[in-house]
Amino acid sequence: MTDPRLWLEDSNDVALEWVKERTERTLDSYRGNRFDAKRSAIFDILSAKDKLDLGTLRGDYVYNFHTDADHPRGLWRRTTLESYLDEPEWDVLLDIDSLGQEEGESWVFGGANLRRPLFDRALITLKPGGSDANVVREFDLDTRTFITDGFEAPASKGSMSWMRRDSDAVLIARDFGAGTLTDSGYPRSVRLWRRGTDIDDAPTILEGEREDILVSASHDFTPGYERTFAVRAKDFRDTVVYEVDHDTLELKEILLPHSAGVGTIRDWAVVELRYDWELKGETFPAGSLLALPYEDALTGPVPERIVKIFTPTPQASLAGMTEIQSGVVFTTLDNVRSRVYFASIDTWEVTELHPELGEFDSIGVGAVDREKGDAVWVTTTGFLTPTTLLYGTASKDGLDVTTVRSTPERFDADGMVVDQRWAVSADGTRVPYFLVGSRQALRGEHPARCLLDGYGGFEVSRTPGYLGTYGKAWLEDGGVYVLANIRGGGEFGPAWHQAALTKNRKRAYEDFAAVARDLVATGVTTVPQLAAIGGSNGGLLIGNMYTTYPELFGALVTRVPLLDMKRFSHLLAGASWMDEYGNPDTDDWDFLQRYSPYHNVAEDGEYPPILVMTSTKDDRVHPGHARKFTALLEELGHNVEYYENIEGGHAGAADAEQSALSLALIFEFLNRRLAEGPRAEEKPASADCVR
Template identity: 30%
Template sequence: MRPVILAAAIAAIAIQPAQAQTMTAPDYPETRRGDVVETLFGEQIADPYRWLEDDVRNNPEVADWVKRQNAVTQSVLDQLPLRDQLRGRIAELYDYERFSTPVKRGDRYFYMRNSGLQNQNPLYVRDSLTAEPRLLIDPNNWAADGATALSDWVPSPDGSKLLYSVQDGGSDWRILHVLDVTTGKQTSEEIRWAKFTGLAWVGEEGFLYSRFPEPEAGQDFQALNYNQAVYFHRIGTPQSEDQLVFGTPEHREYMHSAGVTSDGRWAIITSSIGTDARYEVHAIDLAARAEKGWAARPVVKGFENAWSVIDGIGGKLWFTTNQGAPRYRVTTIDLDAAAPTWTDIVPETEQPIDGSAIIGERLILSYLQDASSVARSFDLGGKALGEIELGGIGSVGGFTGKAGDPETFYSFSSFNRPATIYRLNVATGERSVFAEPKLAFDPDSISVEQRFFTSKDGTRVPMFIVRRKDIAQANTAVPTLLYGYGGFDISLTPSFAPSRLAWVEAGGAYVVANIRGGGEYGKAWHDGGRLNNKQNVFDDFIGAGEFLIAEGITPKDGLAIQGGSNGGLLIGAVANQRPDLFAAGNAQVGVMDMLRFDRFTAGRYWVDDYGYPDREADFRVLRAYSPYHNIHPGTAYPALLVTTADTDDRVVPGHSFKYAAALQAAGLGPRPQLIRIETRAGHGSGKPTDKAIEEAADTLAFLGFWTGLQPRP
């Protein structure tokens, strides 16, 4: 294997971008090809790189492969002409003060604040709204590499204690601790093996959380997750004495999460069987716990629909549900009634409900209007009281608080505006700015517009297009980065990202396609892009790319694509199906082997969207689009950069390892197919700022090189 020397080619391409397509692919590290072949439903399925599924921590051969791949990839990335410029500008754009929406408990206000380039977000508290902020937790001191993060946190009802979780190296596993807010000192509490958990205080005496049994040694990052249960931990006692509150050992596949109504009356246990919004709900009357213990009363049975509790006041609970309302409605039930019945108070509309809260004596609902947020208030009986002013195309978050509170806090952001935090007087509707960042760019210089295109089957699909205003006004075709997800009922709404803004400032366009499989238009939009309808997701994304070229947004050789997780699957699938359409792609932490995704960690939950690989009808669908199994040897492919991380225990890195090895073995033309593997990082959350900047600079420099994005003079 020889070093990859690309300087001369890069220099030429900086002058004539079209020549980028003539660059020679590097010499890839040798990858051992195994002889695994299985017969599945009468078809011979080769899996020559199955050995790459092994945990890098436990298999020296996999660790060596990772090292060699990273060396070749980095030798290419280090020489890209845009990389240093992008890294510097992304760092400048990251360097602004960021706040979370405050949470009030007692007289105290808790919120996260990052001064700009801190690797992790510290947590602050104010003892009153006008008091000086006090640093409560600074996770930047927890690890030398900055890869240990403060994850979820919940103050106790009177604000005297703080329950929080620690995330190490990007893993989904959490360690729980408790802090005395007055002294800032940590108590003796340490809870392990919590994962996919809610955190809920039961008065001041203890809290509810969800955990799995401790995995076998060495299986932390790969073993399937079964037998989750809800436990109660009493402050001052060891974890070994925690009480089992709710579990289903007869159904080890069920998931359970606990919450407590803001008045402390009810513990609400929400159970699921996968990623689909189909839940069972049980309620535990905490006022009767001395007499009845943790007796769980069924409220919703059957795993047929989505049921999400908004809050409770006394015996009355408010829920959002899609039962008989694919775009959701609000309904109530009084559990203190002799014969509790459901009463609808806010009916379904054309716009799906995306968020809900009870604040003071108001019900606040956020909706999606063509993938952008609107917010409305109602009284607790469902009478409409008006719309809450937001700020155009963007996303709302927060509305933190509880029944009886006079105020709430929320955030609003868009592609060209980081989150501003507002304080809203819920009775008068008056709002004021709680925190607004100072920026290193002019938001008004960036154009954000929405357009619609027609997919292969005639479906009208929205997209957001973000460009410099001068480029938008001239309608100049420029290198374009098209982003998509398309799954699991997840909606892509406008959000701010320094790296994407750096791409736009450099002269490119950034586009988000709201393809089917998401939740932008409710259940029908989700159903239209999953199971045997999954091909619609790929057709929508391909249609988006064709639209951008036809409309002159991007030149034919200037289109890059990007997506993460289920979006990584999207990139792999469309690169196989239309390699001619795209100049470059970045598949991030993708699900690439659709015949074995259910064998690792959380993969078994994804059958709601993907189907079951061991059922023939589903197998046929999965086999037809699985990125790993549908690479076309000898075909000219886009330049592809696969990115993953060694501690990703949600979509295990073996997916990306196998896919990259198969790409490199297939002889896919002159453009490179590389893999970048981050260390001490996971699926995305908890990644330190410095690592996020480095990865973004690498990725965008790679995509920009192959689409003709030019370095600034």
């Protein structure tokens, strides 16, 4: 059957007029003093000059990208490490607002790749309106100008990065013309482009198939261990890695599982397994972190020479890893609570480190310069704990770090607490979730308005982080925020993700529904006071709450969502997600149609009010998903409101002003649609914060 709303996938005048009419109608209905005050308060947080500016050390300087009210599109700048650790005196290299005005383009900064070892040139990535498609240009740090006749790549999805030290060559993966993109819209090949030559004459390093996700390449600049790698990603869990010969460009395959994440540290290969690895009679379990001699990765791994750095348990999974000169520092989640370890490259002996950290706070560790020493950046954050940056060293003796600075407190957390609880899903699986709000509400003494958040896909873990804007706009008004760690995510490693793939996708939705029921059963909230929110894959989650569990919610918000699971693989990057969801053009449609929200709305169904939000510039999840779903609900007479931002790409907003407007719209929608809960003045005068 032909989709009667297919025309809304177009970006012609007719479709955009439909978008404009509904977006303006939604905004007009919310404009007023309360909405303006909410938007202003959120904007002040997002555009503050005193935000925590994280930096990256390259050579003698720490580089940073900063936005504030005066520079909404931002400043790329640098300072010395000594200055950064004290009171930074920033030297502005590039003003994106000024550049956009000069060129008549709505540029969004996409990062800078500096040339080693002089760090005199940079490849600057610029995104029109915040789209995934980007322009890359070569920039001179001495003159602070783009280089005429320098390396430049026109708008396309893809990347460009330097190859080798003192090099006048780049690794470039772009749209090179007809047939050079995959079905997902990403580069199908990567080339070596030398200065002064035509891009069409650049030799191809690696070319994949049209059905692949993408092909890319990168260079490891570690002195004495420089290597170039080319990568062919067949899907999200099938990636072939090759070492590239610098002179001949010949490829030598890395003989490790294609499903694994592979890195190098000096003469070792470091491997993160996504599936069990059977090797000559020995099994290395999924979720393990392993090390083996790099030469074995090229000639064939030997079980006896493989070191087990981390082996997962049903409760503990690998969260992150950074390589420093003397080894690796890695973090784990143990029942979604952060722990930190160090493994020495000399012996691979593992030592647990014990940083000062609140019970429910998260920690991240990153190398300052993996080529030079064991210095690390450490960031800590929690729902009620402002993000803090620390600097120091990591070793088997611990994290020897000192505080650099913290994010200022953005909301009044007095009387608020954090807790972790478990709901029981339909198949008996225990599903954890975090709650943030007043002690009274969490105890069930005074049911409150509650906002339930979740994602549940692509092995993405959702962990505690400072609730600056949500704290100001939601918690201060007496609301409760809940984060559900449902299956499909990575909180308990690969198995937690794989449990909700393709035909088992419903488990993620059953998990989320179980958390919603638990919140009501424990008295934290009531159905008329309970809302849920999610974006992208999380937007698909919300679509399924709407069609399958409408009786559990008082209101729903879906952002940049997937909603039409019959068409998703034919739209933009959708073909790359079939390993996650299934292929709707095969028998997979038998199960896909059961969780395709667009195909499960009943004319006589009773549904909660829903706010649908997307971006015209989203070139990852097509805005047609949101448009067609909204049109269907309108035709059937259901309560739906629609907002489409012209810019922003998949982020939904290109700057602080756009983000503030969309967030204010969300919170005012919830204020209107949910039953009343306790207001801010009803909070107890004081209470200890549970972390």
